[in-house]
Amino acid sequence: MKIRFRQTGGFGGLVLGCDLETSALPTAEAQELTRLIKKANLEKIQTRRSEKGRDLQIYEIAVENEITVKASFDDMSMPANIGPLLDFLRQRARAVPLDG
């Protein structure tokens, strides 16, 4: 399973992200990531944006398995159950080239 995470926007407009593959992670970490993805119900999110918020951080998560599931949301439109997955990914995020 491949996971692509990007965080853009925010006041700073920083472009951060990480690309993970569960087969390349330590077993415990891969299991934890798989559990968090399942709990997040990404397929139900699709694209969500707060209409009124400005300078909110924007998150994009794509999970490629048998099918590819993509979700995009911001700080204010973030579903509550996605917090643990977001924490996991943000801890591994680094500066990445735009659209890279």
Next chain:
Amino acid sequence: MIMKTDTSTDAGAGICCIIPPHVMDRLAQSSDARIRQLAMDAIANSSAMRAVRATMAMMPALAAIPSPAAKRHRLVYDLKNGEFADLPGQLIRSEGDPKTDDIAENEAYNYAGSTYNFYKTVLGRNSLDDHGMTLISSVHFGRRYNNAFWNGEQMCYGDGDGQIFIRFTKSVDVVGHELTHGVVSNTCNLVYFNEPGALNEHFADVFGTLVKQWRKRQTAKQGDWLIGAEIMGPGTTAKSLRTFKAEKAYENDALLGTDPQPKNLKNKYTGSADNGGVHINSGIPNHAFYLGAMEIGGKAWEKMGQIWYKTMLKLTSNSQFKDMVQSTTETAATLYGNNSREHKAVMKAWKSVGF
């Protein structure tokens, strides 16, 4: 109309009552800060107001929380690491109250005051809605939160992680930026996507930096033209988050990478990240503003600031870069004369960035 809220205070005395709106309005103007705040919370939290707000997402001017006397009125709240569900937090400082022992609370209060004073004195605007709207700030948002934002009704400031960023209230231009999002919402209300979104960010950066230069009484030449210089943490080599000049705010930084802002239309970002590059493509008009200000000379708020403010009032929610170019050029000619130095400077600036 029934006003009912379970808002409570630190003293535990909540409002849960039925009060006619005219009485609530009087309470909102009370000289007692606690009563005033309870009344305003009641107005803000009433189910009727929530229903109105839901239908007024595109009409923010009608959803503003009024200030008691329609003049400068600041409220600073402390979230104590709370997040969205906890907004606005505990009221710490109201207009006229003495300073506290918390530096973020005092910076949020002082810089909101500087921004209000700038808009009132320089541009003749009475707060975000031009009707004395209360300026609400919440500090200590979340834990190690690396951001500041405008949620459509108020400013929120994180403390930073101590590495990339320190507290976001430390830069007056950050505060001016966030409040200007409120001004934009109450004027042209540029949608936050693609070119209109980049213009929204551009106005926020322009007036954020003008507040800073005005506060320091700097000429365009003396200004640093940096956004967020004071909030950068010790873990980064970045001089700031953005720069209006033909340079990068950071380059090959271990934590931040390279500043992605273009300075010319030919390098415009066309991807979907960041709502279509709203914080990225704002670099193009930002650089044009800087070039115009340097060409005209003197204090940037005196002429360029006036041209840009008048343009903000003229644009519409879907205005594009070309509309911005046309409107600023026409406004410069109207204010200072056709072929005037100012008119030529604005045209030259836009041409320099690819228009």
